Amino acid sequence: MTTEEKIFNAARIVFQKKGFAGSRMQEIADEAGINKAMLHYCFKNKQLLFEAVFMNAFSQLAPQINAIFNSEETVFEKITQFTHSYISFVLLNPFLPPFIIQEMNNNPEFVKTFLKNKNTPNPTLLISQIKKEIADGIIKPVDPQQLVLDIFAMTVFPFAAQMMVKGILHITDQEFNEMMEKRKTSIAEQIINSIKK
Template sequence: MTTEEKIFNAAKIVFHKKGYAGARMQEIADEAGINKAMLHYCFKNKQVLFEAVFKKAFHQLAPKINQIFQSDSSLFEKIKEFTNSYISFVIDNPYLPAFIIQEMNNNPEFVVSFLNDEKRPNPNLLIAQIEREIELGNIKAIKPKQLLLNIFSLTVFPFAAQVLVKGILHLTDDEFNQMMEERKTSIAQQIINSIKK
């Protein structure tokens, strides 16, 4: 394993435990089994390291999402596959939604940079498929982008507002994780039921 791989693995562990704000470079160096000077040689500060970790995670997720969007599967199957894949990804990378929200406020250029990445998820084929299903009378007339926004919102919000959700619903970490596992199928079914004719 290269030094960079050790750093990425260590950073994911520490960011997962402490979040971006609570993570310290010394903790990441200790977790990676290297000294802090070496860590700073590879990544000058925590922001640069986190952006690198985020980009790596994003480049793992984006191809999966594009594969779903561009597949020959039915619309309903794509909705099921998307909610399953996205929620699985965020369960494995729970620090990402809060980081994205923070960066949208503090560093919008970084957010724009990954949204302009050529590997970003491209929903155009899925939007066209939704429009065809409406024309064929298979689903209710709904604006495709509103449907996608509904799917994104239902999958993203609990993770982005995790502290709030746990507090209002009185959930332990394990209960929250179990609820997110259940949402892999419940969100898809809810969306499908809402657009079925």
């Protein structure tokens, strides 16, 4: 394992436990088994490290999402595959959605750069397919962009607002994770049932 891989793995563990604000570079260095000077040599500060960890994690998710969007499957099958893939990924990387929200407010340039990445999920083909399946009488007449937004919103929001969700529902971390596991199928079922003719 390279030093960079050790740092990424350590940073992921620490960020997952403590979030961005609560994490310290010394903790990450200790977790990686390197000294703090080496960590700072590779990454000058925590923000740059977090951005690198984010892009590394995103580079694993984006191809999965694009593969789903661009596949030959039906819209219903794509919805099911998307909710399963996204929720599975975020359960392993729960620090990512709050970080994106934080960066949209505090560091919009990073978000713009991230969105320009060639691997950013592109729903263009999915939107075209939704229009075709509406024309073929498979799906009720709906606004394809609104449908894609609904799919993203229902999967992303609980993670982005995790603290609020747990507080309102009075549930533990474990209960939240169990609820998200169930949402892999329940979200898809709700959306499909609402648009199926």
